[in-house]
Amino acid sequence: MELYLEKLRAEDVEELFVFECSNRAFFEKTVPSRGEDYYTFETFQKIFYELLQEQFECISYFHLIKNHEGTIVGRMNLVDIEKDKELGYLGYRIGETYAGRGIATKGVKLLLTEAANYHVTEIHAKTTPDNIASQKVLEKSNFSRSSIDENVAQTDFIHYVWRHTN
Structure with a gap:
């Protein structure tokens, strides 16, 4: 499947809201919930425009992973x-319909290529112990496991780090 990353734009708000809502149950199987308010359009829109402001300020970069038809299949973000x-x-996060097809691995590799444009040479990531798919994605993408935090807000996390090598 041909994939590309596209930086988040104001025009994406409605399509991204639909993507998030339609995949909510799937996402919440492996990551903590974003809360009920996140799934009301008014709140989502407010959060969305805050993300665009962060991107404008070069604090974070938000990307949509799209297929050859221009459909959102996932999100790939470099934040803080x-x-x-x-x-x-x-x-x-990858939409349920597209999970298990190597999209996350391809998306991470595309983002690692973009990292140089953002002057980022070290990237940290974390996942829950039961999210084996995410652990595999990070390990295939040359991230190294760095530590495990237990019982942080009732959730354990495995931490990973990637460093640019010349």
Whole structure:
């Protein structure tokens, strides 16, 4: 499947809201819920425009993973960028219909290529112990397991790190 990353734009708000709502139950099987308010359009729209502001300020970069038809199949984000350390944090989610097809791995690799444009040479990521698919994606993408936090807000997390090598 041909995939590409597209930076989040104001025109994406409605399509992304539909994507998030239609995949909510699937996402919440492996990651903590974003809460009931997130799934009301008014709240989602407010959060969405805050994300665009972060992107404008180069604090975070939000991407949609799209297929050759231009359909959103997932999200790939580089957030909380610490410019002085050239460090950022990875977050991603793939829609249920597209899970298990290598899309997350391809999306992460596309984002790692973009990281140089954002002057980021180190990326941290975390996942829950039961999210084996995400662990495999990170390991295939040359992330190294760095630590495990137990019982952080009732959830355990496995931490990973990737560093750019010349």
